[in-house]
Amino acid sequence: MKFLNKIKRPKGLIFEDNKKSFTIRLSFIFQGVRCKEQFLRRNKPSSNNKEDIAEFERKIKKEIKIAENKLGQINHEICLGVFSYSKHFPGSNRVGLFEDEVKKDVLVKKLLEDYEEVCLEGVVAYSSSLSHSKTIRGILIPSFGDILIKELNKNMIRKWSKEKSKTIKSKTIKNYLSILKLAIQPAVDEKVIPENPLLGLGIDSVLMKDSMISDFEVNPFSxxxxxxxxxxxxxxxxxxxxxxxxxxxxxxxxxxxxxxxxxxxxxxxxxxxxxxxxxxxxxxxxxxxxxxxxxxxxxxxxxxxxxxxxxxxxxxxxxxxxxxxxxxxxxxxxxxxxxxxxxxxxxxxxxxxxxxxxxxxxxxxxxxxxxxxxxxxxxxxxxxxxxxxxxxxxxxxxxxxxxxxxxxx
Missing domain, CATH: 1.10.443.10 (Intergrase catalytic core)
Known part of the structure; x- marks a missing residue:
């Protein structure tokens, strides 16, 4: 009794249609690693009764929809930097793997690269992913990449922001920092650092005044x-x-x-x-x-x-x-x-x-x-x-x- 030919498979879901059971796995990328976790496994009806088979198919289709929503939530949390592996899959062998990896003294560069990969996977809009990647590679990694995440602090970020404000607008600086904030959030979630140094930064007080003036100007043609x-x-x-x-x-x-x-x-x-x-x-x-x-x-x-x-x-x-x-x-x-x-x-x-x-x-x-x-x-x-x-x-x-x-x- 096979169902694969009858059921449309959404992107990111893996179906295992065996003789006696039907399994759904979620496939996603976390910290640069392709992860495949079991969402559910259901035993198939033991008989060939049409009503039992129809009821089983109905339930499976409903579970697929739930699995699709679950995967969407996971990808959204990864994008925001708040995903916790142990929260979603407490019994998974990968929980220890990710905890051990994050708890090492990692460089900010690693966190930025992980976030870049998540963005390029399609979690954010295509144009935004390219923009984020350009910022990460061209601005953030050269500026913060070689700093250990445990050593990154508000004072460093304020000094960097003040220097940047001599040549670029404050809005641009804040856009850069919003990406940095999301990228290092996993280190907070895994208790590598006590708080995100981007929280409560208050950089307006250190930015050059000229950088606070917007370039936006309505200057229409007559x-x-x-x-x-x-x-x-x-x-x-x-x-x-x-x-x-x-x-x-x-x-x-x-x-x-x-x-x-x-x-x-x-x-x-x-x-x-x-x-x-x-x-x-x-x-x-x-x-x-x-x-x-x-x-x-x-x-x-x-x-x-x-x-x-x-x-x-x-x-x-x-x-x-x-x-x-x-x-x-x-x-x-x-x-x-x-x-x-x-x-x-x-x-x-x-x-x-x-x-x-x-x-x-x-x-x-x-x-x-x-x-x-x-x-x-x-x-x-x-x-x-x-x-x-x-x-x-x-x-x-x-x-x-x-x-x-x-x-x-």
Whole structure:
């Protein structure tokens, strides 16, 4: 009585379908070691009674779902650095192995490498795993790798943070430290060190004041400047940036846009994917509840997409393609380096990054007295807080005379 052909096996679960029993094992990586632990073992019905067999299959399918959730919890705890082997598998022979290994005087480098491997296994988003790996290899291991975990302390980290703040922003430093914190948490869980030195660090008091100033600035292009940019741009470049200026899409959303999402009849663009580091992924707003949105096609965006249709429709699933390989753009950085920077130089305008196309859209809509709730929805925000925070000064522009839509008879 075999079940393997009848049951779909989720990733990370191992089935052992023997003559008399059915076993489910969980497969995961912890501290660089591939672990396979038994989740359950069930004896099969002794008879060939159809009702008994059907009931057994029903229970197994239910157990598989529970096992899948259990594995998800384990991988999540590993990612956060709070996984305890003895808690989940107290009877496993590996408990002693991991306790003995962690209780040795390990270098911070080992903990960082273990965390990097967990990230690359897919526990975090693909783009985040690459970013974490780059930070670990390029920043954290050179800075802290040769220090014994027992010797790493708050004072060391504060001194390092102060020195770094002379050249980089505080937000970047804090992003680095958040990765370090997660990487060394297993040493706390296994009681190698009494507490995580990243807890209660309070680095704001030691950072250089200039590093606390955000690089974020809303510096939109005026309608006259937009016209200059579009006059200088040609072909697909013109279509791409005209679409950007009059939809407010992020560059990653534009290069991930497919023709199947463009509805010319109803003048709507469905945005549910973005392209990051060569891969299509869900929107960055998905974690905040906005998994997709419908963006109205203003006349200018409609015109740009109609023109673009003559270039790529039927030749590619993607609306905008990389002319060098005739495939989709890998990421927004290539757009900036190869198209945007040379284009702005040719216009003679003051340089601003490509994200300002999105800010320009928001400000144009605000100056046109469009409803701020509609603007927020078009841009993928869950409310108007972001609109008020970033564009408040444009909403309250004194040079703009607001004309109420409702007037007294």
């Amino acid at each position: 309608i006259d400047e937009i016209e200059i940019i579009l006059e200088v741009a040609e072909g697909q470049d013109e279509n791409l940036f005209q679409t950007a200026f009059f939809t407010g899409l992020r560059t990653s959303e534009i290069i991930g846009l497919k023709w199947s999402k463009v509805d010319f009849e109803n003048r709507v663009i469905k945005i549910d994917m973005a392209r990051v580091k060569g891969k299509d992924k869900v929107l960055k707003t998905a974690t905040k509840g906005v998994r997709s949105r419908n963006v109205a096609m203003l006349d200018q965006a409609y015109e740009a997409l109609i023109n673009q249709k003559e270039i790529t429709y039927g030749a590619s699933d993607y609306v905008f393609i990389d002319p060098l390989n005739k495939g989709p753009w890998g990421d927004s950085a290539k757009i900036r380096k190869r198209i945007w920077i040379p284009l702005i130089k040719r216009t003679g305008l003051k340089y601003r990054n490509p994200y300002q196309t999105r800010h320009s859209y928001a400000c144009l809509m605000i100056k046109n007295n469009e409803n701020v709730f509609w603007i927020a929805d078009q841009m993928g925000h869950t409310g108007i807080e972001m609109i008020n925070r970033h564009y408040g000064k444009f909403i309250h522009d004194k040079d703009k005379v607001y004309i109420p839509k409702i007037t007294k008879d």
